[in-house]
Amino acid sequence: MINRLAIFGATGDLTARFLFPALAALRAEGNLGDHFQVTGASREDWDDDRYREWVTGQLDRHGGDHPPDARAAVAAATRYRRADVTDPADVAEAVAGDGPVAVYLALPPALFPAAVTALHEAGLPEGSRIVLEKPFGEDLTGARHLNHLLADLVPERAVFRVDHFLAMTTVQNVLGSRLANRVLEPIWNSTHIAEVDIVWDETLALEGRAAYYDTVGALKDMVQNHLLQLLCLVAMEPPVTLGERDLRDRKVDVLRSVRLLTEEDAVRRTRRARYLAGRIGDRAVPAYADEDGVDPERRMETYAEVELELDSWRWSGTRFRLRTGKALGTDRKEVAVRFRPVPHLPFGHEGEALPNVLRFGLEPEGLTFDLTGIGAHVHSLAPLSLTARMEPPHLPAYGRLLLDVLNGDPAMSIRGDEAEEAWRVLTPVLAAWERDLVPLEEYPAGSDGPPPRPHGDGQRRRDELLYAEAAPPAAR
Structure with missing residues (x-):
């Protein structure tokens, strides 16, 4: 299981309403250990303390049904990096650390190609995985182009085109x-x-x-x-x-x-x-x-x-x-x-x-x-x-998706040829x-x-x- 998650778009609506509450649910169910780390990357000029304060507030607002100790543990496990997702140097700093990392692109779809290109230039540790939200590309041509970019970055099994449905x-x-x-x-x-x-x-x-x-x-x-x-x-x-x-x-x-x-x-x-x-x-x-x-x-x-x-x-x-x-x-x-x-x-x-x-x-x-x-x-x-x-369910939909990502099970994610079809x-x-x-x-x-x-x-x-x-x- 991967113990590091990097979220690009870390101050957005998706991260606030779904990703952090899902992490709190995983923690409450015993799926995340004490060594699990989350790096949030976005454009805001924040530091770790400011980001943890924001995370705590979002968990109180959107994840209040999860135990307080689980929410506190998730907030304590976070750090923040100011980053331009199209800048390889910023991206490299955000994904730096020991061992593989799961990179979640909680971004507008139009930014996916530039972000994937920056990840390729920055380099990812062996065994890392990448997560992309829908829609995958903006048309058939865009989906094919994005698939080619991803194929140069990680194996297909490490690409999670997620759909919480x-x-x-x-x-x-x-x-x-x-x-x-x-x-x-x-x-x-x-x-x-x-x-x-x-x-x-x-x-x-x-x-x-x-x-x-x-x-x-x-x-x-x-x-x-x-x-x-x-x-x-x-x-x-x-x-x-x-x-x-x-x-x-x-x-x-x-x-x-x-x-x-x-x-x-x-x-x-x-x-x-x-x-x-x-x-x-x-x-x-x-x-x-x-x-x-x-x-x-x-x-x-x-x-x-x-x-x-x-x-x-x-x-x-x-x-x-x-x-x-x-x-x-x-x-x-x-x-x-x-x-x-x-x-x-x-x-x-x-x-x-x-x-x-x-x-x-x-x-x-x-x-x-x-x-x-x-x-x-x-x-x-x-x-x-x-x-x-x-x-x-014991876990919300995004909790189950994140657990699959961290465990490396792509069965319920969308394969590249499926996205194109x-x-x-x-x-x-x-x-x-x-x-x-x-x-x-x-x-x-x-x-x-x-x-x-x-x-x-x-x-x-x-x-x-x-x-x-x-x-x-x-x-x-």
């Missing part, structure tokens, strides 16, 4: 539900499954993140990485083991099977929109274009929807819809697997057989199976739901959007998103189902 309990339970239960795997195919909705709708608006979000947008921020990763776990063939090679090979197979969208497909099967002023609960939300730090001329989307099909024996004929939006009226974060209807109902006309839908709740984590059962009368039908709640899938969408072939729609903050499209009865019905499911359970 993969460490969520329910996300991992997608595999558990499929592969450990005979009742599901035989029907986990297009013969029985009509559609899969992978949704991350949130009531949160921009929340002061314009510097990052207005250069990325919903498609790159969520769909290109998080939602495509969920697609891989839902659609992959059963791996021989859950080891790094078997698991990641099967994920790449899914991405390679995605049918690329034509220009016409992009117009019909993708949507983009941004929110207008509105109310979410009791708070007023300004229009995205009026948020501090936003450049309206960029026409950045806060809502993205993409419908994909897979050219594979298992999934030919099943539609996969990936959707995400900000400033919506309801949080809906789930994978919803919609099964095809039964071929015959011997119940006359009393009641309606609702679609069977297996829902993997992402936040909050849980599992729900919507079925149809017998109603008040023997020949009538009524909805029935079976619900399971997950036990709270994900960009390949969305390149036609990006091209169509850049050419304005797909209009930038608008929706009021606090609504269900842009209204259902008016064309095509089949498409209208699918949209209506999706928007109905976005409503709170009591309103359905």
Whole structure:
């Protein structure tokens, strides 16, 4: 296990909200020893004491549910180096020390190439590892270039392109539900499954993140990485083991099977929109274009929807819809697997057989199976739901990711070819959007998103189902 962690971008939001609380959780669970060290590197003109004071404050704010002694131990283990991440001399000082180091680039993606180049020139101790956040590159060309830079720095096994979604309990339970239960795997195919909705709708608006979000947008921020990763776990063939090679090979197979969208497909099967002023609960939300730090001329989307099909024996004929939006009226974060209807109902006309839908709740984590059962009368039908709640995990998602990094287990990180395949899938969408072939729609903050499209009865019905499911359970 590596006992040194260097964080570049050490005073940023990611470090404050996730990385240090994750380290406190690891310490509380006994995963970090007394010799573990953290070096924070950023542009602020601070010293060790000033940084430890900042770390202590962030742990109190974001990691208050962890024991005080664990938080204090993590703060005491930190030191600080003022550094320009593109300067090899500064970088060399930040990673200096005995033994290998795990380098976490908690930076805007645009800085990754320069930071990796500086690390290469500075040199890393044998056995070191490097961690990069999403999105990996800004397009397919950028991802390939970054992969080449990383290959010159460390072996592929030492590169951790992390996605904290993969460490969520329910996300991992997608595999558990499929592969450990005979009742599901035989029907986990297009013969029985009509559609899969992978949704991350949130009531949160921009929340002061314009510097990052207005250069990325919903498609790159969520769909290109998080939602495509969920697609891989839902659609992959059963791996021989859950080891790094078997698991990641099967994920790449899914991405390679995605049918690329034509220009016409992009117009019909993708949507983009941004929110207008509105109310979410009791708070007023300004229009995205009026948020501090936003450049309206960029026409950045806060809502993205993409419908994909897979050219594979298992999934030919099943539609996969990936959707995400900000400033919506309801949080809906789930994978919803919609099964095809039964071929015959011997119940006359009393009641309606609702679609069977297996829902993997992402936040909050849980599992729900919507079925149809017998109603008040023997020949009538009524909805029935079976619900399971997950036990709270011992470690937060970032804690599990960091533990994998320190232990050198890359199974749940993204391999280089996988990152490139994900960009390949969305390149036609990006091209169509850049050419304005797909209009930038608008929706009021606090609504269900842009209204259902008016064309095509089949498409209208699918949209209506999706928007109905976005409503709170009591309103359905």
